[in-house]
Amino acid sequence: MTTKSYKLLIVESPSKAKTIGKYLGDDYIVKASVGHVRDLPKSNKQAIDIPGGFIPHYEISKGKAEVLSEIDSLAKKASEVLLATDPDREGEAIAWHIAEACKLKNPKRVTYHEITKTAIEEAIAHPRKIDQNLRKAQEARRVLDRLVGYDLSGLIWKKVRYGLSAGRVQSPALRIIMEREREIRAFIPEAYWSLTAKVKTEKGFELELSCTEEPRDEKIVKDILKIGRSNQWIVREVKESEVGRAPKAPFITSTLQQAGSSRFGFAPSRTMGIAQKLYEKGFITYMRTDSTTLSADAQKAVIAEATKRYGAESAEARVYKTKSKNAQEAHEAIRPTDMSKDTLGINPEEKKLYKLIWARTMASQMVDAKLARTTILANVRNWLARYFPRLAFLRPRLAWRGCGTSKSRRRRIADFTFIG
CATH class of the missing domain: 3.40.50.140 (Rossmann fold)
Known part of the structure; x- marks a missing residue:
């Protein structure tokens, strides 16, 4: 046999x-x-x-x-x-x-x-x-972990307090934090004023304007307030222009953890645990990577799906270079294995994270979002010393923002963003 x-x-x-x-x-x-x-x-x-x-x-x-x-x-x-x-x-x-x-x-x-x-x-x-x-x-990393962690932790127990720990990563990170904290404590604060003006047009439309200056002198502040409250306001100029906003690169480990925290309130370990399950089920690529690269086949698949869903005018091939000098470019960014499926996972957490990865990957191969920018410049009549501008964005073309990467989809990006 x-x-x-x-x-x-x-x-x-x-x-x-x-x-x-x-x-x-x-x-x-x-x-x-x-x-x-x-x-x-x-x-x-x-x-x-x-x-x-x-x-x-x-x-x-x-x-x-x-x-x-x-x-x-x-x-x-x-x-x-x-x-x-x-x-x-x-x-x-x-x-x-x-x-x-x-x-x-x-x-x-x-x-x-x-x-x-x-x-x-x-x-x-x-x-x-x-x-x-x-x-x-x-x-080498494991040996350093042991040498630094064991030996330094023991010293800290003797000199500071029992139970504290040290490590190859956490100890240098703690020093960076402490150096920044010393800079903060040594900083001498300087008082200044941020001035806004709530005004109303003849047709009853309310505007909130922001002063281009941030005065340090209280006397100047009082003068501005006095003039502004006792005189009529006029619009000096209205500027209109178009600006583009490029999509972000596909996710790497750190940016996925950041997005998981900001969008869903996930701790980094929780995000990675969910991503691990998605990877093991064959839904996404390997989730521990510092490369923003997409393979040639993956890029073609993303562009084909973007063209199918949003039209050929919305797709644009993009190559992202990784910023880290130690990045392993042979690895790929975190992306779905099948771009035709925008929802996968067996529970709400997996579905949410998968959708986030899918949207980020899709957006990475789409054209810039075009925004119409209107700047309204106003101040008090016969007073040219200071201006109060208001900057508004309206979205004439969703582009990559239409595939779910932005929380503000289908409405204004922000009602008003002030410039000063």
Whole structure:
């Protein structure tokens, strides 16, 4: 009796394993490592050999011995082992740790940025070796976390108060905050006045004007108020112009977290947890990225859908350059895997976040919104010293704002924005 040959593909999460397993069929066994399988021991003395050159000593994480034993057993019978963990530093490290712990011979590394049948098949067709530079980058961060966190936290407990913590990221961030706080405390405030005038036209239309100056002298303020209250106001000039507003780039991790907070009140961890579920279901691309890039195929799909929904005159191909010097441009921005579906998710939170990602991606490949700007310049008759302008925006063409990226859709952007 012969056993059917199979290929073993290893991912992190069980839900991702379930989704990918449906795409690959019976020729593959898809197994989840359930996150990291090895880590530094809790004892700092045993964790890192500093005299030997900061060499880390790993041990199998609690509860992962059984997982590794099952992977090892499956790997020995498999014709091929594919490490398909996430396409970032942590994912590369997990792949390396699995290979080391199970002593895998010539495992193949496959990466993808979306969980779709096409993307998975493409990844399997182009395997590579484990990227040692990428996994060493993760190792360096982990070692620094341990050295700084353990040693500095212990010192803080002795010198300041028990229970406080320090870290590779939080300690420098705390210094930046404190330096800014010292600047704020050292700032010498200067009093000034912001003046507005509520006026009414002959036809009864009410306007609120804002003074172009912010006087520092109280005597000048009183003079302006006296003249303004006791004299007739006239419109000196009305200026009309058209301005364009460009759409924002597709989401990266940080901007998605910011939008989740401002639009829905989600904490960053909550936003990422929801995005993780959307990714594992195959609805969006990988949600940990610092790149605003869209692949050529994805850009074509967005433009095609924008053309279908809003007309060819609304679509415009745009390329966004990532501002971060350390951004990994090979990664993509966070986007839907299927632009024809503007609503996906199994609960209200998933649906809201998916819709936000869809709208941002759609808007990124559309023309500028055109706004008609009208500036009304007014002051007291026979008094040319100071002007009170009012700036209004009206929207003659929604453009990218029509696909749901703006809270103020179908009404004025803002009733009035003052210039001074």
